[in-house]
Amino acid sequence: MTSLALEAETAAGARLLSDGGAARRLFRPIADACEELAVFAYLDTDGILLGMRHTLGESRDSCAIPVRDVAADALAFGARAVVMAHNHPSGDPTPSRADREATNGLARALGPLDIRLVDHLVLARGDAVSFRVLGWL
Numbered sequence: 001m002t003s004l005a006l007e008a009e010t011a012a013g014a015r016l017l018s019d020g021g022a023a024r025r026l027f028r029p030i031a032d033a034c035e036e037l038a039v040f041a042y043l044d045t046d047g048i049l050l051g052m053r054h055t056l057g058e059s060r061d062s063c064a065i066p067v068r069d070v071a072a073d074a075l076a077f078g079a080r081a082v083v084m085a086h087n088h089p090s091g092d093p094t095p096s097r098a099d100r101e102a103t104n105g106l107a108r109a110l111g112p113l114d115i116r117l118v119d120h121l122v123l124a125r126g127d128a129v130s131f132r133v134l135g136w137l
Contacts, residue, residue, distance in 0.1 A: 026049075031085045036088065038055045040073065063104075075115075082116070082118065083118050095120075
């Protein structure tokens with residue numbers, strides 16, 4: 001599976017997530033938020049979007065990853081994959097060390113549940129960085 005995102009509607013009306021450009025479009029609305037927030041998209045084996053969770057940051061510049069909530073949501077949806085995104089209100093989409101550590105922790109937590117963290121996008125005004133493209137996932 002590649003970096004996933006909203007690309008098309010299936011005949012049943014479900015959102016199909018299939019590439020990085022589509023992921024940027026799905027998560028784009030959070031890029032200009034004044035506070036840091038994270039969004040998680042839950043996908044089935046075919047890349048169909050099953051549901052999403054939005055998490056507000058603890059402050060303007062930090063957002064904790066709710067690992068237990070993400071895992072519980074993934075299991076409740078029957079998801080096999082998760083795509084995560086969060087914004088950097090500073091305008092610089094460069095992932096921080098904390099971003100990398102949190103992402104690695106989430107991927108490790110989901111692995112034993114047979115759920116894959118497919119990508120983590122960091123968005124800022126007009127730009128985005130993909131952990132998958134960087135080879136970090």
